[in-house]
Amino acid sequence: MLDKTFDPKTAEPRLYQAWEASGGFAPxxxxxxxxxxxxxxxxxxxxxxxxxxxxxxxxxxxxxRFERMRGKAALWLPGxxxxxxxxxxxxxxxxxxxxxxxRRDMGRDDFVAKVWxxxxxxxxxxxxxxxxxxxxxxxxxxxxxxxxxLSAAVxxxxxxxxxxxxxxxxxxxxxxxxxxxxxxxxLEVEAREVDGHYWHFAxxxxxxxxxxVVATTRPETMLGDTAVAVHPDDERYKAVVGKAVRLPxxxxxxxxxxxxxxxxxxxxxxxxxxxAHDFNDFAVGKRxxxxxxxxxxxxxxxxxxxxxxxxxLDRFEARKKVIAAFEELGLLREIEKTRHTxxxxxxxxxxxxxxxxxxxxxxxxxxAKPAIKAVEEGDTVFVPKNWEKTYFEWMRNIQPWCVSRQLxxxxxxxxxxxxxxxPEAKDKHTAKVFxxxxxxxxxxxARRFYGPDVAVEVDDNFPGxxxxxxxxxxxxxxxxxxxxxxxxxxxxxxxxxxGWPEKTSDLARFYPTHTLITGFxxxxxWVARMMMQGLHFTGEVPFKRVFINxxxxxxxxxxxxxxxxxxxxxxxxxxxxGADALRFTLTAMSGQARxxxxxxxxxxxYRNFGTKLWNASRFCQVNGCAxxxxxxxxxxxxxxxxxxxxxxxxxxxxxxxxxxxCGFDExxxxxxxxxxxxxxxxxxxxxxxxxxxxxxxxxAETQATAAWVLDVILKLLHPVMPFITEELWQQTADLGAxxxxxxxxxxxxxxxxxxxxxxxxxxxxxxxxxxxxxGRSVRQGLNVPLSAQPPLLVIEARPEQRAVLGASAAxxxxxxxxxxxxxxxxxxxxxxxxxVDGATLALPVAEFIxxxxxxxxxxxxxxxxxxxxxKTAKKLGNADFIARxxxxxxxxxxxxxxxxxxxxxxxxxxxxxxQTV
RNA sequence: GGACGUGUAGCUCAGCGGGAGAGCACCUCGUUGACAUCGAGGGGGUCACAGGUUCAAUCCCUGUCACGUCCA
Numbered sequence: 001m002l003d004k005t006f007d008p009k010t011a012e013p014r015l016y017q018a019w020e021a022s023g024g025f026a027p028x029x030x031x032x033x034x035x036x037x038x039x040x041x042x043x044x045x046x047x048x049x050x051x052x053x054x055x056x057x058x059x060x061x062x063x064x065r066f067e068r069m070r071g072k073a074a075l076w077l078p079g080x081x082x083x084x085x086x087x088x089x090x091x092x093x094x095x096x097x098x099x100x101x102x103r104r105d106m107g108r109d110d111f112v113a114k115v116w117x118x119x120x121x122x123x124x125x126x127x128x129x130x131x132x133x134x135x136x137x138x139x140x141x142x143x144x145x146x147x148x149x150l151s152a153a154v155x156x157x158x159x160x161x162x163x164x165x166x167x168x169x170x171x172x173x174x175x176x177x178x179x180x181x182x183x184x185x186x187l188e189v190e191a192r193e194v195d196g197h198y199w200h201f202a203x204x205x206x207x208x209x210x211x212x213v214v215a216t217t218r219p220e221t222m223l224g225d226t227a228v229a230v231h232p233d234d235e236r237y238k239a240v241v242g243k244a245v246r247l248p249x250x251x252x253x254x255x256x257x258x259x260x261x262x263x264x265x266x267x268x269x270x271x272x273x274x275x276a277h278d279f280n281d282f283a284v285g286k287r288x289x290x291x292x293x294x295x296x297x298x299x300x301x302x303x304x305x306x307x308x309x310x311x312x313l314d315r316f317e318a319r320k321k322v323i324a325a326f327e328e329l330g331l332l333r334e335i336e337k338t339r340h341t342x343x344x345x346x347x348x349x350x351x352x353x354x355x356x357x358x359x360x361x362x363x364x365x366x367x368a369k370p371a372i373k374a375v376e377e378g379d380t381v382f383v384p385k386n387w388e389k390t391y392f393e394w395m396r397n398i399q400p401w402c403v404s405r406q407l408x409x410x411x412x413x414x415x416x417x418x419x420x421x422x423p424e425a426k427d428k429h430t431a432k433v434f435x436x437x438x439x440x441x442x443x444x445x446a447r448r449f450y451g452p453d454v455a456v457e458v459d460d461n462f463p464g465x466x467x468x469x470x471x472x473x474x475x476x477x478x479x480x481x482x483x484x485x486x487x488x489x490x491x492x493x494x495x496x497x498x499g500w501p502e503k504t505s506d507l508a509r510f511y512p513t514h515t516l517i518t519g520f521x522x523x524x525x526w527v528a529r530m531m532m533q534g535l536h537f538t539g540e541v542p543f544k545r546v547f548i549n550x551x552x553x554x555x556x557x558x559x560x561x562x563x564x565x566x567x568x569x570x571x572x573x574x575x576x577x578g579a580d581a582l583r584f585t586l587t588a589m590s591g592q593a594r595x596x597x598x599x600x601x602x603x604x605x606y607r608n609f610g611t612k613l614w615n616a617s618r619f620c621q622v623n624g625c626a627x628x629x630x631x632x633x634x635x636x637x638x639x640x641x642x643x644x645x646x647x648x649x650x651x652x653x654x655x656x657x658x659x660x661x662c663g664f665d666e667x668x669x670x671x672x673x674x675x676x677x678x679x680x681x682x683x684x685x686x687x688x689x690x691x692x693x694x695x696x697x698x699x700a701e702t703q704a705t706a707a708w709v710l711d712v713i714l715k716l717l718h719p720v721m722p723f724i725t726e727e728l729w730q731q732t733a734d735l736g737a738x739x740x741x742x743x744x745x746x747x748x749x750x751x752x753x754x755x756x757x758x759x760x761x762x763x764x765x766x767x768x769x770x771x772x773x774x775g776r777s778v779r780q781g782l783n784v785p786l787s788a789q790p791p792l793l794v795i796e797a798r799p800e801q802r803a804v805l806g807a808s809a810a811x812x813x814x815x816x817x818x819x820x821x822x823x824x825x826x827x828x829x830x831x832x833x834x835x836v837d838g839a840t841l842a843l844p845v846a847e848f849i850x851x852x853x854x855x856x857x858x859x860x861x862x863x864x865x866x867x868x869x870x871k872t873a874k875k876l877g878n879a880d881f882i883a884r885x886x887x888x889x890x891x892x893x894x895x896x897x898x899x900x901x902x903x904x905x906x907x908x909x910x911x912x913x914x915q916t917v
Numbered sequence: 918g919g920a921c922g923u924g925u926a927g928c929u930c931a932g933c934g935g936g937a938g939a940g941c942a943c944c945u946c947g948u949u950g951a952c953a954u955c956g957a958g959g960g961g962g963u964c965a966c967a968g969g970u971u972c973a974a975u976c977c978c979u980g981u982c983a984c985g986u987c988c989a
Binding site: 875 | 919920921922928929930931935936939940941942945946947949950951952954955956957958959971972973986987988989
């Protein structure tokens, strides 16, 4: 017999191992099976499973298990992302803690070797955590973004985009992270609102005729000012445009220029222009050909372009010193408090600086066009659809994508530099770039470029050349030091993981993938990039559907964060409640476009749901419910069995439709209601007399039906609660006829015909359920003691209702705790009537009850019916309603009115009788 | 400033043109042969506010207020 409860702790690892060993996670190789594929949003290799992963991966697993059971060749391709900055950060921190050398002291090769070493040791953490969740990924296909195959794809993409002029090198302002000393993309910048100040500085006019006041939140940048700008229409400054001011501290004359950029309404209307350290100023500088003076080094310390006393100062130190200097010079006009947004690095948390550097850019606007079109035309659809707006908004305003990063961990940019043939070129050692997939190819290209008389080799440490008689005799190429943005490689994920650019069978079969399930926070970072790169390189969308899952928050709606201490660790929750309970909770709460506020209580409730199912199965087992050979659900006779068969069909159809459309919450809620409120609460209770009764045929039929329903339940619930269902499947394997499938995970999804629904059985069981429910309400409302067992009196009822109530007397007796069902002409004095579906029933319990309480109950009921009658009558009295509303709505209201009037009359009569008692 | 989303029972949310729902919490009763991780019953809501469309509005439209998120 089944144990009293399911023990997830011991069962889950055992079941998972069995699944994995069975090979069932891999897609079937049946060539007739329709392919269905999902690629995992690769978690950072540094990561450990947080609740957001748990949600995202649960939904993917629900979908993949569903499609697998539907007989498709279901592939869920897993893997991890090398996560450039994040991983480098983690390893650097660990090296520091262990008292090791810093990255720079170590050197590139040794450091990268360390990271690989670290990855080998702890990189598998998150993957194993996914196993604990029950994720049925095909681990034989697991990929890592730095795998050789994926790296080859990255190089090929880079080279091809370069050939197409969609990747280019450019000197412009980037968001510079001084902590990591790397460029980061716009998306990695987080605007934080902080308290700050506007410092109003006076710049004296060169000719001594006055001053012009500018305000800034970043005083230190004045060291790099190369102009002051005013609006051309600003009358106040018309006279000074074209003159110069003498920049204090620096003592440099800079022009006053007219440009549309300054807003005359703001501040003094004049703004300082620092082209090398502000995005707006950069544009102004370009328009006016202003010099661009960079005043920072890579650490955002002041460099040698500033006066000597500032050199080497940290930017914030420099700020203080600049302000002090202005004060001393008597040029500090005002300090104004303000709240403003300041860009921060999302990883480092430090203030990022606009910084003038050479970087590699992708012409994202070109790649975006087909990606926009694909969504416009429905080749890829978003669920929920409104996320398409977000996608369009960003894609239509897309900026060049800075893809180079000054890091060591990642895909090194496949570009090699050599000297220009022009001896006067700037950056003379690296003025010529050769972009190629391998060093050999770069060398070949370089040989062609420099000619047959020049020896060419790669030497990262000693770039340069040797000359004989003024011409090159030997050239040494140096590979670009930088690596690519992590998202550059994740953007290839749907096809690089399947072996592209090789024409693999996986690529042919599983690309494009079907559904991508991910969070809205990476629509720009990832979804958009996959769309762009996927379309460009494969000519097809990478996925046909994108399901955007919600964000998980704590029970009070706050974003979970370690610093707030409100993090719910999914693994602890799995330990405490089992993976199924967590999965069910996340699935039930995954309502679209909404935050999920997770509470332990909710998980506990769904753990209880599992226990409920477990015990219902136990009940069935104890009562000999075994599968019957050749059982045909359409052929059952007992109304109760016909009813549950119909309900099972309805549920199966609803769940199938819901899962088809990513309606995860509907799926979970529908199953919960069916299993608990229909199967357990009513079917099992109503079946008890049949299972213990003398009618052997009815008993056998009920046993077989219960076993059949349970098998369907296990299948339907399996995608959401795989462990407990698989365990029940295994443990009930020996009950009755053998099943076609020994393993539930790969069993066939139920496909039941709608003809299994029997309206007559529905009506019959509905009447019994309503009778019991109403009767209980009367009993308990009047505090009739449990020991009291009056008969149930049927006073007025339609013939078919009489038949049903008569036939189910034993059932009603048991569940309503009455002695039996009796048919009488009129309600005896002191009996308590109630109305069910137009039938008048009564319980003769006068001696047990408080007359006043009963009077109160009836009065209340009558009043509520009166309200309903008034409302409905008013509606029916409206000629427009009769004329314009659909006939069935009018009819429904007529019936409602008639029912309410009849019920009210009956209860009023009862109330009148009660007055005389 | 722009975009999107959300305001429904004490809490978390579902419903989204025709009788206000669930889970939890709360109150009462209950250990009857699956289950106290349980069963039965009950209380509790001007569906944010104001207009409009409609025979009919929690649901559609407009505006207001509040909250959230993203982009400037």
